[in-house]
Amino acid sequence: MKSSEYAAGSLLTVANLSVEDVAAILAATDRLERMAAAERARILAGRRIALLFYESSTRTRTSFELAAKSLGAMTTLVSDKSSSIEKGESLKDTGLTLRALGAECIVLRHANSGAPYLLAKATGLPVLNAGDGMHEHPSQALLDLRTMLARLSGVGGRLVNGKTLDGVTVVITGDILHSRVARSNAMLLPRLGAKVVLCGPKELLPEDALGLGVHGASGCVVIERDFDKALKQAQVVMMLRIQRERLAGLELDLGDYISRYQLDEERLAARSPEALVMHPGPMIRGLEIAGEVADGPNSAIEDQVRHGLAVRTALLVRALGVGGFESVTV
Amino acid sequence: MSDILILNGRVVDPSSGLDAERDVLLRHGRVAAVEMPGALRVAKAKETIDAKGMIVAPGLVDVHVHLREPGQTYKESIKTGTAAAAAGGFTSVVAMPNTVPVNDTVARLEWMLDAARGACVKLFAMPAATFGSLGEEITDFHQLQRAGAVGFTDDGKPVLVDRVMRAALVAAAGIGVPVSQHAEDTRLTGGCSMNAGPVAFRLGLRGMTVEAESKIVERDVRLLKDIEQHDGLRPHLHVQHVSTAKAMEAIRQAKREGLHVTCEVAPHHFTLTDEAIGEYDTNAKMNPPLRNDADRLAMIAGLMDGTVDCIATDHAPHALFEKEQEFERAPNGITGLETALGLALRVLHKGQGMSISRVIELMSAHPARVVSLDGRGTLRVDSFADVVVFDPAAEWNFEAVKSRSKSRNTPFDGAPMLGRVVATISEGTLVYRG
Numbered sequence: 151m152k153s154s155e156y157a158a159g160s161l162l163t164v165a166n167l168s169v170e171d172v173a174a175i176l177a178a179t180d181r182l183e184r185m186a187a188a189e190r191a192r193i194l195a196g197r198r199i200a201l202l203f204y205e206s207s208t209r210t211r212t213s214f215e216l217a218a219k220s221l222g223a224m225t226t227l228v229s230d231k232s233s234s235i236e237k238g239e240s241l242k243d244t245g246l247t248l249r250a251l252g253a254e255c256i257v258l259r260h261a262n263s264g265a266p267y268l269l270a271k272a273t274g275l276p277v278l279n280a281g282d283g284m285h286e287h288p289s290q291a292l293l294d295l296r297t298m299l300a301r302l303s304g305v306g307g308r309l310v311n312g313k314t315l316d317g318v319t320v321v322i323t324g325d326i327l328h329s330r331v332a333r334s335n336a337m338l339l340p341r342l343g344a345k346v347v348l349c350g351p352k353e354l355l356p357e358d359a360l361g362l363g364v365h366g367a368s369g370c371v372v373i374e375r376d377f378d379k380a381l382k383q384a385q386v387v388m389m390l391r392i393q394r395e396r397l398a399g400l401e402l403d404l405g406d407y408i409s410r411y412q413l414d415e416e417r418l419a420a421r422s423p424e425a426l427v428m429h430p431g432p433m434i435r436g437l438e439i440a441g442e443v444a445d446g447p448n449s450a451i452e453d454q455v456r457h458g459l460a461v462r463t464a465l466l467v468r469a470l471g472v473g474g475f476e477s478v479t480v
Numbered sequence: 481m482s483d484i485l486i487l488n489g490r491v492v493d494p495s496s497g498l499d500a501e502r503d504v505l506l507r508h509g510r511v512a513a514v515e516m517p518g519a520l521r522v523a524k525a526k527e528t529i530d531a532k533g534m535i536v537a538p539g540l541v542d543v544h545v546h547l548r549e550p551g552q553t554y555k556e557s558i559k560t561g562t563a564a565a566a567a568g569g570f571t572s573v574v575a576m577p578n579t580v581p582v583n584d585t586v587a588r589l590e591w592m593l594d595a596a597r598g599a600c601v602k603l604f605a606m607p608a609a610t611f612g613s614l615g616e617e618i619t620d621f622h623q624l625q626r627a628g629a630v631g632f633t634d635d636g637k638p639v640l641v642d643r644v645m646r647a648a649l650v651a652a653a654g655i656g657v658p659v660s661q662h663a664e665d666t667r668l669t670g671g672c673s674m675n676a677g678p679v680a681f682r683l684g685l686r687g688m689t690v691e692a693e694s695k696i697v698e699r700d701v702r703l704l705k706d707i708e709q710h711d712g713l714r715p716h717l718h719v720q721h722v723s724t725a726k727a728m729e730a731i732r733q734a735k736r737e738g739l740h741v742t743c744e745v746a747p748h749h750f751t752l753t754d755e756a757i758g759e760y761d762t763n764a765k766m767n768p769p770l771r772n773d774a775d776r777l778a779m780i781a782g783l784m785d786g787t788v789d790c791i792a793t794d795h796a797p798h799a800l801f802e803k804e805q806e807f808e809r810a811p812n813g814i815t816g817l818e819t820a821l822g823l824a825l826r827v828l829h830k831g832q833g834m835s836i837s838r839v840i841e842l843m844s845a846h847p848a849r850v851v852s853l854d855g856r857g858t859l860r861v862d863s864f865a866d867v868v869v870f871d872p873a874a875e876w877n878f879e880a881v882k883s884r885s886k887s888r889n890t891p892f893d894g895a896p897m898l899g900r901v902v903a904t905i906s907e908g909t910l911v912y913r914g
Contacts, residue, residue, distance in 0.1 A: 162759075240801070240804070240805065241805070241806060242804050242805075260806070262806035262807065262808050262809065263683055263684035263685050263760070263807065263808065264683065264684075264685075264759070264760030264806060264807045264808075265806045267759045267760050268760065268804070268805070268806060268807075272804070282684070283684050283685075283808070284684030284685070284686075285683060285684030285685075286684065327681075330684060333682070333684060356681065358676070358677055358678045358680070358681035359681055360678070361677075361678025361679070361681055361682055362681070362682060
């Protein structure tokens with residue numbers, strides 16, 4: 151099935167978003183944020199949004215739910231632990247059930263890569279990918295982008311186009327192999343002109359990651375194993391958690407990992423004292439990031455969460471084809 | 481069983497080096513005569529096929545199919561699977577043992593081969609090499625061979641333990657049949673659902689490395705050498721569905737060393753790469769997985785230089801609801817009997833300049849030889865009247881919805897094919913007419 155055959159307003163991957171789509175989403179985010187709460191609550195009044203979460207989640211789930219409610223939509227949360235999914239119902243049948251119950255849009259978090267494509271194809275509904283396996287987390291990449299635009303000096307006023315992040319180097323460090331956040335960011339940010347440096351040991355960052363580089367983008371994706379070298383170039387440093395639950399037998403010397411890849415105050419001050427520090431969460435303080443850095447002045451981690459709520463309002467409005475997104479195609 | 485006269489066709493029979501216009505008479509289930517055009521016009525036959533512009537070739541032989549019976553007839557049955565085979569020009573198929581239950585006893589083998597199952601082409605079988613295909617204890621090769629086994633395999637999984645594989649090779653060598661190996665070191669592929677590489681990384685899927693395949697081939701070759709040296713036997717290893725350049729090279733080297741190694745390649749492995757998975761299309765999910773283009777080209781090179789002995793489909797039907805799952809959860813396998821000839825002619829003949837005779841050889845004489853099917857894969861007089869008639873110039877698009885198989889799991893729905901089967905005759909009976 152071609153991407154254009156999914157319901158308009160679906161967001162399954164950042165790869166299907168044009169730079170113009172990104173600009174429109176961010177513009178709508180600004181618009182919705184400026185709007186009075188009462189006015190905003192009328193936009194999706196009475197509309198039905200299903201949150202289908204097959205994996206535990208705090209910020210993404212809450213963020214989508216609060217975003218939907220702030221727009222006046224009715225939401226229902228279905229999790230694999232308290233539904234027919236537990237009895238073995240297929241994703242397709244669960245999706246068809248939700249559609250029959252009137253869901254107009256499904257937000258899906260799933261442990262299997264590609265699950266949102268299956269759901270979107272089976273239901274014909276707009277589906278928002280809220281994280282699928284090791285694949286992607288497109289709304290996270292958009293909120294990360296908005297956070298950078300808000301916090302990086304000299305970038306904020308620029309129009310969102312293929313050159314918005316020219317001259318910006320984003321270092322993403324840690325468990326790239328298992329990170330859907332890293333994949334989405336590495337595919338999105340270079341299209342706006344950023345250089346993305348992926349950093350981590352071979353076990354967590356195979357050379358195959360270079361395939362994320364987007365042809366025709368002005369930015370690029372490179373690999374740098376030495377975190378100190380990478381950090382020196384960084385305007386943004388994004389730290390990732392080691393996903394122990396996905397290591398599948400891979401054994402890491404955590405002490406060695408910490409000494410080579412942890413972002414601590416000393417390292418940050420010595421290599422890139424001005425860099426914006428980001429983390430998609432959940433953080434493991436003392437492992438990939440020192441608590442002082444997470445709470446320090448460079449940290450944009452809480453900003454990311456706030457921007458997440460805002461960006462997701464725009465994504466829901468777009469999914470339901472209102473508020474300036476009436477003619478959206480994917 | 482009626483006599484059939486096939487007139488005016490271009491007879492291509494690699495087993496006898498024939499590629500010329502001939503008329504063919506089939507009588508009493510055998511090839512009765514292959515004569516110059518016109519010589520048989522006086523012969524009386526109940527059925528006459530005008531094969532003007534067509535190729536008349538030995539019926540195709542597939543050494544690797546899954547017919548799902550017993551146990552999973554919602555996917556396929558021996559009746560529907562062999563009907564699909566006939567539509568694809570196949571007149572002999574070898575059924576794999578990973579049925580439910582596993583075909584590992586004489587009783588099950590005989591049940592499977594019984595005419596009551598309704599096979600419309602000649603059905604052969606490879607029972608399991610080990611009981612339950614568990615890889616622990618080899619089955620009774622002697623008894624099973626007497627009941628019709630043409631080889632042994634645990635297909636779907638490898639015989640992983642060296643000692644067990646060695647015992648299987650020794651036992652098979654004693655009775656002159658091959659051990660067919662699914663070359664996959666499953667210790668390296670846990671949780672993997674496609675080929676390792678940039679595409680798997682982008683899709684966030686765990687990938688099978690090429691070494692997981694080549695290591696088993698290399699291990700098996702070592703066992704062959706060891707058995708030849710210490711047991712004075714000459715075992716026959718048949719490597720199933722080779723998919724990697726590395727394994728292909730190991731086979732090429734083993735052949736150079738004079739070991740009895742044969743191998744097969746599936747049409748999807750010389751046609752597609754892992755890019756065909758696109759947006760998690762489970763119809764492109766199989767094991768071994770689609771590899772990268774260098775591996776695909778290595779399969780073609782192996783077919784061109786003679787390293788590859790035969791083309792086999794690994795026809796693996798699955799129901800729609802099984803494939804309509806998350807990619808990592810969906811079963812491996814695609815159907816292939818009705819697309820094999822069309823793909824081989826398009827990719828190998830038209831695309832690579834392989835002669836039609838060679839394509840036919842890879843799909844008839846050679847696979848018949850791999851499993852010692854006397855009188856099949858040939859049009860010599862007195863051989864079985866197994867014949868395929870096809871239009872080599874017909875360009876068409878495969879439509880899965882029209883398949884004779886019960887299942888539709890193919891990445892080739894709508895794909896262009898070259899060469900269309902117009903008639904398939906199995907032991908003198910017309911079993912398909914296109």
